[in-house]
Amino acid sequence: MTAARGPGPGRVHDRTLHGNGPRLAFREGLTRRKVGPRGQQGEGDVSQYYKMGHRTLWNPSSGASRLFTRQVALYQAELGLTSGIGPMEADECQIDPTVFAAFANALLAWHAETRHAVMATLSAGFVATVLALAEKANIDVDWRAAESAESDYLKIAGPHAKEWTAALRQQVRELTRRLAP
Structure with missing residues (x-):
């Protein structure tokens, strides 16, 4: 949806992708700025820091970080x-290693037990990101529970079932290399 506001050549146009979602607003011939769901202006894609103590684990753009935290x-x-992922304050958040380890292992176990194709597909990217x-x-992740659940499933589903644990491990390896500190 495009709406023009204001007079003449400096008119502001809003481009809304999804009714109440984020908008990209710009002045004709001038600069672009991000506008949030309630009209708040942002600085664009600044980065945020996910830290464990003084060590930065990940430094994504604010957009990727916002999606991840949601x-x-x-x-x-x-x-x-x-x-175990604390609140984002001044573009930084701390991760509690003990709590995060429990969350990552529970998430992997939950994902391993999920046999609903849509739920597994929707969660796969998030699970891979958390594991990366x-x-x-x-943090040691217990892949044995996932492998055991997969093994049980393969016995029931037969030889044509996809072995997703190996694929998930590969995705985690690739993401680990790409998570910029």
Whole structure:
């Protein structure tokens, strides 16, 4: 939806992708700025820091970070566990290693037991990201539970079932290399 506001050549146009979602507003011939869901202006894509102590584990753009933290809240509710990922304050958040380890292992176990194709697909990227963060934090993840669940599933599903644990491990390895500190 495009709406023009204001008079003449300096008119502001809003481009809204999804009714109440983020908008990109710009003045004709001038600069672009991000506008949040309620009209708040942002500085664009600044980065945020996910830290464990003084060590930076990940330094994503604010957009990637915002999406990630919203998914963290969703999976905390789904699992009934806190993630150990603290609030974002001044573009930094601290990760509690003990709590985060429990969350990462519970998330992997939940994902391993999920046999609903849509739920597994929707959660795969988030699970891989959490496991990559755990890897960067030198947190041991218990893949045995996932492999056991997969093994049980393969016995029932037959030889054509996809072995997703190996694919998930590969995705985690690739993401671990890409998570910029």
